[in-house]
Amino acid sequence: MANRNLKENKDTEKLILDAAREVFIRKGFDGARMQEIADEAGINKALLHYYFRSKQKLFDTIFLEAFKDFWPSIESSTNNGKGTVKDLIKSAVDAYMDLLLKMPFLPSFVVGEINRSPERIQELLQASGIRPDFVLEVIKRGIEKREVIAIDPRDLIINIVGLSLFPFISRPVLSRMFFASEEEYMEFLASRRNSVYEFVCRSVLVEYQS
Amino acid sequence: MANRNLKENKDTEKLILDAAREVFIRKGFDGARMQEIADEAGINKALLHYYFRSKQKLFDTIFLEAFKDFWPSIESSTNNGKGTVKDLIKSAVDAYMDLLLKMPFLPSFVVGEINRSPERIQELLQASGIRPDFVLEVIKRGIEKREVIAIDPRDLIINIVGLSLFPFISRPVLSRMFFASEEEYMEFLASRRNSVYEFVCRSVLVEYQS
DNA sequence: AATACATTTGACCAAATGGTTAAATCAAAT
DNA sequence: ATTTGATTTAACCATTTGGTCAAATGTATT
Incomplete structure (x- = not known):
């Protein structure tokens, strides 16, 4: 039947x-x-x-699905905790760029709705199975190995994610504030795949320091 | 009467x-x-x-008022284009921290509503009198003077603002993902006044490089 | 063909919501 | 005291909106 x-x-x-x-x-x-x-x-x-x-x-x-889309990308880029932080940075930035160039309005949607009812985040985090510990662990080991300068791992993660997401979250304002057209802004966003990567590396990788 | x-x-x-x-x-x-x-x-x-x-x-x-609150702080920190970029970074981060610790929900509100009706940004930018040129100019001169490495000034501004705003925009998620309580997260946010400043300086100031 | 079951629809409902209006209230000027 | 004008209120209205329901329309099984 x-x-x-x-x-x-x-x-x-x-x-x-x-x-x-x-x-x-x-x-x-x-x-x-x-x-x-x-x-x-x-x-x-x-x-x-x-x-x-x-x-x-x-x-x-819809929302759970959208929420899930956010993290897995960065999770899978840790090579089960074996990789370097340098690789982690590249994978994370790339993963977010790939995701956001496809779904530019995902971040502002998720952020906005979470803000509307923050009391439900607990269950959301649980239902989505997001576990940031892997990434934190990779960074901690990177610090021990002197690959990375001494830094709060949470600061580093939040900075990477923030630098990746923010231009998409604030796209309407930023594009009109600093650019002539939406197309020009999209080019700029694409170029950030490298510029964000280098920006972070210069700041936290020992090999980039004096 | x-x-x-x-x-x-x-x-x-x-x-x-x-x-x-x-x-x-x-x-x-x-x-x-x-x-x-x-x-x-x-x-x-x-x-x-x-x-x-x-x-x-x-x-x-309400919204115009909220929108205006965003930029002036950074504007006034340029010392009419005379200051160093290093000072600009510090002033900008501080200004945003001061603002956001007082009004933590301003960013997600503004961002969310702009996203709801992006067609009105043009008039908003006009009505608010926001002019990013000053800041861009300071950075350009900083690059010429070899105070700052070669970087797209727009990248630098967006990075500074993003690093400052993002933890507030995503506060509900981040606080539950990485911290035990809201209080702990607030402490973390306060500590970022320095950590963001140093994070950016290490990345773009020549004096911090090899 | 007839039965049984899931799928789809048009008509309808109660509650909520932005907005209006005519009347009441109140403070100052004459 | 009366008038004048702004301020405030209670009652009301039209529309929108999420949700329901009984009837209709398939679609496969017997």
Whole structure:
């Protein structure tokens, strides 16, 4: 029985999720309208409630998915704790650039919604399975090995992530403040793949110091 | 006639603005309710519309004010283009720290709302009178004087601002990811006044290089 | 063909929300 | 005391919005 049903089922569900992602990311939870999601998916509004019981449930699905997208990239770049910090920096910056050039509005969406209901972060961190310990460990070993200067590992991570994310989070302002067009700004963002990498290396790698 | 009226007038207006700022910053435009603002101000809802004709008008007032708060601090730290880049870095980081320790939710509010309606940035930049040229000029001269390594001035500015703002923008996530309590995170943020300063100096100042 | 089951839809509802209005209140000027 | 003008309020309105439901439409199994 289920063969055709299952296929159609998946199709419709994906249709809804794609539409919901689009609308939620653009407008946020409060700004998003179930009707708009239905229109975007080309289906009836009641069908949304058939697949996902409420706006909140639908949103949660989208949001967890978006949240998960953030960290794994950097996680996988630690080579199970064996790699150098230099490699870690390169992999992390690259991973974020790859991710964000594809999904430029992911950061401001996630940040904005987390700020809207910060009480749910605990469960989110748990549900997403994010574990920053690996990265912290790599940095600690790098410091012991004198590859990296003495620095709070948390500072270093936050700096790397911040330098990567911030130009995307503040894209609308920055592009108009410092650039002639969106295209020019996109070029600039792409060039930061190297400039951020070097900026960080110069600051924390022993081999770059006197 | 106007003496008492004027005073009451100003009082009520300030009451409304304070309440509106509170609610808008916490919930954003879409999430904010006129009723909640009225309650927070301890007045009637219709009075909001008497002072500010619409939700949009009230919001615009709050938002322009918030937007203005962002840049002037760094502007004034350039000493009319005479100072060193080293001083600029210190002043900028300090200025942002001072601002953000007082108003931690300003960045995510501004960033979120700008993202909601990016088409209005042009007029915002104009209305706020923000002019980044001063800062760019100081950096350019710093490069000519061999105080600073060869770097795109826009990269440097964006890095400084990003390193300062990002930990506040992502505060809810970062504090739970890397710290045991909010208090511990606040201490960490305060300590970044120095660590960010040094992080940047090591990376771009010639005197810190080999 | 008939049954059983999941899927889809149009019509509808109750609550919330931004906004309006006419009346009431109040302080100052005459 | 009365008038005048701004300020404040309670009651109300139109619209929007998330959500429901019974009926309709498939689709596979018997």
